[in-house]
Amino acid sequence: MNKQYIPEWATHIPYPSLMADIVMILHALIVLFVIVALPLTIIGGIQRWRWIRNTWFRLTHLVIILVVVIQALSGRYCPLTYVEQDLRLAAGQTSYDTSFVDQWVSRLIYFDLPAWVFMLTYVLFCLAVMYTWWRWPPRVVGYRRKFESRLYMKHNETYPIGTPGKPWDEADLNAWLTRQRVRRSYEKDVLSAIDGLRDDFTVETYGTLPYASLVGRDYPLYLVKSRKWDVNKPILVVTGGVHGYETSGVHGAIRFLQTKAKAYESSVNVLVFPCISPWGYETINRWNPLAVDPNRSFLPEAPAQEAGLAMAALAKIEGDVLMHIDLHETTDTDNSEFRPALAAREGTVNTNWNIPDGFYLVGDSERPTLDFQKAILKSVRKVTHIAEADERNELIGAPIDYPGLIHYAGKRHGLCMGLTDAPYVSTTEVYPDSAQATPEECVEAQVAAVVGGIDFALNARS
Ligand SMILES: [Zn+2]
Structure with a gap:
């Protein structure tokens, strides 16, 4: 993760430290969404909540988890991680010199566990999401009708x-x-x-x-x-x-x-x-x-x-x-x-x-x-x-x-x-x-x- 140079684009961003925090919070919110959406889909499926059949909600969820699995299998971090890192470099921050927000959000997103544990978790999670597609399919009816x-x-x-x-x-x-x-x-x-x-x-x-x-x-x-x-x-x-x-x-x-x-x-x-x-x-x-x-x-x-x-x-x-x-x-x-x-x-x-x-x-x-x-x-x-x-x-x-x-x-x-x-x-x-x-x-x-x-x-x- 340690890059030696600051990419060109990052030097043009105003307030890179603040922007890095925003990217990180966005990252954390996406993680939260992916995690919470699964139990909500299952509960909603059983309880027959209509909104969990929303195609955009379900498609977003599936696409994100698929991206997570693909990037994990290819040995890369999430693109947002790279963006954030580049911004921190541009802000002149090192890993020892990060903001308060960075530190607590970091703890939420990056647990210190072996890579295979993450990999397995992602894959199982993704399979669970796919199962909900089969068990409680989203309504793609509007498109089907058209x-x-x-x-x-x-x-x-x-x-x-x-x-x-x-x-x-x-x-x-x-x-x-x-x-x-x-x-x-x-x-x-x-x-x-x-x-x-x-x-x-x-x-x-x-x-x-x-x-x-x-x-x-x-x-x-x-x-x-x-x-x-x-x-x-x-x-x-x-x-x-x-x-x-x-x-x-x-x-x-x-x-x-x-x-x-x-x-x-x-x-x-x-x-x-x-x-x-x-x-x-x-x-x-x-x-x-x-x-x-x-x-x-x-x-x-x-x-x-x-x-x-x-x-x-x-x-x-x-x-x-x-x-x-x-x-x-x-x-x-x-x-x-x-x-x-x-x-x-x-x-x-x-x-x-x-x-x-x-x-x-x-x-x-x-x-x-x-x-x-x-x-x-x-x-x-x-x-x-x-x-x-x-x-x-x-x-x-x-x-x-x-x-x-x-x-x-x-x-x-x-x-x-x-x-x-x-x-x-x-x-x-x-x-x-x-x-x-x-x-x-x-x-x-x-x-x-x-x-x-x-x-x-x-x-x-x-
Ligand atoms: Zn008939």
């Missing part, structure tokens, strides 16, 4: 498959399918969680999607139901993953089973289809491999087997369904990918709607139950925010009937919410790309929707 809307602009002009104005033919469908890749594991994420439910529930396979020749593998389908099935009790049906890419639908259904379902078994038989479209789950897709939307397929002819097999499984269940809730998400990729793809497939022109920022419900216009929907919204509002209508007082192109509620005709459109004849039916739409919601909150919002709904339905029944 990026995706740019992506969508490109797609919207011409979707890369098919001829504009002409519906897809066999070759186009194949071209689309070859673009799809497995991005996550049904076995690892979903089936292992379902396996964990076997002690408390009956887990049954209700069919297999025979996709081996199309995508290289078949997909076994599972339902989870109350172990003691009592035909005198009404049934609560929860469906998740009708759109496989809608992550919180799948994990919300599973979370409901893990945390809440048992408590309702004295009043209802629980029947859950956690992941109706596993290929869509793995490839983050709205459609099945045949480019068919399962949530337009709950029709007698069942254009998607995902829908057909769930309908067949339900037909074998004894008893009356009191409530059915179908768990979905509305995502930014609806506009950037899936709606343009739909228009391309049909040979029509795509017009996007605004993706609502927040949770909303799609009730069945064939069975309106306003108080039931209100009860769900009230329960969800404790977990996440409800979407506001756009300037046309609409959500996804449908007029709102109550804040956070629109209606579609379930059976007519082949929607999953038309699956049963239950008096109480709803479809949740969680918005996972919101800057105000974490993946965990999305899962919990789905659970809150199920709970809010069944509490109301049971109350109304008694």
Whole structure:
């Protein structure tokens, strides 16, 4: 650290001694920030503080600790140390002639320990910071939205498959399918969680999607139901993953089973289809491999087997369904990918709607139950925010009937919410790309929707 000469630049700085102290204090504050930010991030992650998800805060933290590790591994001191040292030389100070501030701050920053101890501490600290990025990721959503809307602009002009104005033919469908890749594991994420439910529930396979020749593998389908099935009790049906890419639908259904379902078994038989479209789950897709939307397929002819097999499984269940809730998400990729793809497939022109920022419900216009929907919204509002209508007082192109509620005709459109004849039916739409919601909150919002709904339905029944 001992330099013999005073660098040119330092001789031009006025009050070098004071400036050296300022640099040193700045240095100490940065050290303090790096140290304190880690426990705050962890505590904030657990306590769900919003500000710890701030991208700038987290990025600054990560970059500083990375710089510290890199400089330590390359055997150098922090650049601020050199700057300070040069200023002290310019001030004519030696290591025996430093200011009071220098001395006490020095003690804070430079402990007298072997270099390897510092190195190890830095690396472990850096790994801990990286862990918090994985466990409580910052919200980079603002950027993602901008990026995706740019992506969508490109797609919207011409979707890369098919001829504009002409519906897809066999070759186009194949071209689309070859673009799809497995991005996550049904076995690892979903089936292992379902396996964990076997002690408390009956887990049954209700069919297999025979996709081996199309995508290289078949997909076994599972339902989870109350172990003691009592035909005198009404049934609560929860469906998740009708759109496989809608992550919180799948994990919300599973979370409901893990945390809440048992408590309702004295009043209802629980029947859950956690992941109706596993290929869509793995490839983050709205459609099945045949480019068919399962949530337009709950029709007698069942254009998607995902829908057909769930309908067949339900037909074998004894008893009356009191409530059915179908768990979905509305995502930014609806506009950037899936709606343009739909228009391309049909040979029509795509017009996007605004993706609502927040949770909303799609009730069945064939069975309106306003108080039931209100009860769900009230329960969800404790977990996440409800979407506001756009300037046309609409959500996804449908007029709102109550804040956070629109209606579609379930059976007519082949929607999953038309699956049963239950008096109480709803479809949740969680918005996972919101800057105000974490993946965990999305899962919990789905659970809150199920709970809010069944509490109301049971109350109304008694
Ligand atoms: Zn959906």
